[in-house]
Amino acid sequence: MRRLSDATLASLPASVGRPRYDRAAIRPGIVHLGLGAFHRAHQAVMTEAALNAGARDWGIVAASLRSAETRDALAPQDGLYTVATREDDREALQVVGALHGLHVAPEDPAALLRAMADPGIRIVSLTVTEKGYCHDPSSGSLDEAHGDVRHDLAHPGAPRSAPGILVEALRLRRAAGIPAFTVLCCDNLPANGETVRRVVTRLGALRDPALGAWIGGEVAFPPTMVDRIVPATTADDRARIAAALGAADAWPVVGEGFSQWVIEDHFPLGRPDWALAGAEFAADVAPYELMKLRMLNGAHSALAYLGYLAGHETVAEASNDPVFAHYLTLLWAEIAPSVPAPPGVSLGDHAARLLARFRNRALRHRTWQIAMDGSQKLPQRLLGPLLLALAEGRPSPCLILAVAGWMRYVIGTDEAGAAIDLRDPMLPALRAACGPGLHHPEEVARRLLGVAGIFGPDLAGHPTLPADLGNALALLVRDGARKALSRLGDPGGTARITGG
Ligand code: CS2
Numbered sequence: 001m002r003r004l005s006d007a008t009l010a011s012l013p014a015s016v017g018r019p020r021y022d023r024a025a026i027r028p029g030i031v032h033l034g035l036g037a038f039h040r041a042h043q044a045v046m047t048e049a050a051l052n053a054g055a056r057d058w059g060i061v062a063a064s065l066r067s068a069e070t071r072d073a074l075a076p077q078d079g080l081y082t083v084a085t086r087e088d089d090r091e092a093l094q095v096v097g098a099l100h101g102l103h104v105a106p107e108d109p110a111a112l113l114r115a116m117a118d119p120g121i122r123i124v125s126l127t128v129t130e131k132g133y134c135h136d137p138s139s140g141s142l143d144e145a146h147g148d149v150r151h152d153l154a155h156p157g158a159p160r161s162a163p164g165i166l167v168e169a170l171r172l173r174r175a176a177g178i179p180a181f182t183v184l185c186c187d188n189l190p191a192n193g194e195t196v197r198r199v200v201t202r203l204g205a206l207r208d209p210a211l212g213a214w215i216g217g218e219v220a221f222p223p224t225m226v227d228r229i230v231p232a233t234t235a236d237d238r239a240r241i242a243a244a245l246g247a248a249d250a251w252p253v254v255g256e257g258f259s260q261w262v263i264e265d266h267f268p269l270g271r272p273d274w275a276l277a278g279a280e281f282a283a284d285v286a287p288y289e290l291m292k293l294r295m296l297n298g299a300h301s302a303l304a305y306l307g308y309l310a311g312h313e314t315v316a317e318a319s320n321d322p323v324f325a326h327y328l329t330l331l332w333a334e335i336a337p338s339v340p341a342p343p344g345v346s347l348g349d350h351a352a353r354l355l356a357r358f359r360n361r362a363l364r365h366r367t368w369q370i371a372m373d374g375s376q377k378l379p380q381r382l383l384g385p386l387l388l389a390l391a392e393g394r395p396s397p398c399l400i401l402a403v404a405g406w407m408r409y410v411i412g413t414d415e416a417g418a419a420i421d422l423r424d425p426m427l428p429a430l431r432a433a434c435g436p437g438l439h440h441p442e443e444v445a446r447r448l449l450g451v452a453g454i455f456g457p458d459l460a461g462h463p464t465l466p467a468d469l470g471n472a473l474a475l476l477v478r479d480g481a482r483k484a485l486s487r488l489g490d491p492g493g494t495a496r497i498t499g500g
Pocket of ligand 1: 228
């Protein structure tokens with residue numbers, strides 16, 4: 001079968017969207033770090049809208065920070081790829097042309113740094129996942145003992161971490177008298193702009209106090225909330241999309257119809273007109289971000305652990321199970337008081353919309369995928385709302401079950417006794433804490449609470465939480481996740497979801 005490429009673009013079926021501009025006339029304005037599916041289905045699609053509307057100097061140069069896989073898939077297709085938007089039985093295809101250069105950082109860090117130091121680049125955006133920032137998730141500070149941080153301090157010209165790459169590129173610009181690019185973190189981190197500023201400024205200061213001060217003073221780190229559900233692409237996706245295109249695409253991406261981007265409009269060197277694609281600009285992004293991290297991502301993580309344990313392979317399977325749907329409604333009612341609703345948003349309507357999005361059966365979003373890297377996700381998704389509920393004396397059985405679900409999951413065997421393929425940067429510490437095993441749930445809960453970097457002293461030292469988590473974990477071990485959830489009552493008849 002022929003391959004998707006500039007040469008085959010014109011012969012795709014008429015129903016497939018494609019670049020409406022001359023790709024050869026585009027100059028790069030953005031370097032993006034982290035060439036995963038999410039970037040290609042979210043920010044790149046929004047930038048494509050600006051290119052389609054006539055912008056010429058906002059092409060994207062994209063870099064993978066680890067493997068060459070995506071570059072190897074996309075380079076033979078001139079950087080083109082398909083975005084498939086799926087809602088139940090409907091699917092729309094769009095070929096995106098916004099990528100105008102592909103790097104693999106470990107192969108040639110100098111080439112990536114040169115691209116970032118080019119005066120034409122005005123924004124460096126990132127989707128490197130939570131763990132890519134080398135920070136301590138419970139405090140949000142740079143983890144100075146992190147292997148990649150130590151590497152980048154020892155070899156500053158050939159950095160391998162995202163903060164190390166940003167610091168070196170900014171140093172090169174400063175030395176050459178080129179204004180700093182804007183750093184746009186598009187990961188689900190709490191206060192993402194501020195968190196990345198803290199981490200990058202600190203790493204800069206460790207290299208040279210003057211560089212740290214310059215980064216702190218000169219570089220804009222606007223906060224942003226990003227939202228679109230984009231599961232990992234499957235072999236079925238590739239086959240179906242190739243058949244529809246009449247051309248092979250080695251790495252299409254698949255997402256839901258919903259897509260939201262809320263950004264603080266602070267781009268000293270300019271930005272593409274992302275509003276053309278529906279991006280919103282807000283003076284205060286914090287309420288959108290808290291709502292996203294706690295309502296959507298918090299529920300996602302709860303479903304990931306408890307759903308996986310109950311044998312649900314995907315989010316759609318779990319959310320279409322009435323026991324889990326009921327649990328979600330109760331969970332959102334517990335989380336909502338910790339969320340300051342953004343202007344004009346009803347949290348009840350928001351929760352109903354989330355349930356409909358989760359139930360989209362056209363997406364095979366694996367619970368196992370979302371369960372990855374729990375140590376990096378739990379604090380902002382579940383522990384923040386739990387801490388507030390404890391402080392305000394609100395009972396939180398669903399949040400406690402979600403956290404206990406994570407504990408049950410990291411013990412490493414499922415309810416049928418099969419090993420779980422655990423992925424987490426803190427795996428050695430988690431495994432050590434889980435040593436006492438399934439027969440000693442209270443002890444496991446107590447030890448996991450003490451793992452540095454996840455819970456923080458307020459939760460680990462709380463007078464009642466350790467016992468409550470131990471009991472919830474014991475319940476999950478004894479009865480299994482589904483049975484434990486099926487016992488949750490709803491004393492008010494219908495859970496009331498009200499804002500905080
Ligand atoms: C998910 C997110 O993998 C995960 O942890 O919760 O990727 C989620 O799908 C997105 O944030 C939705 O916008």
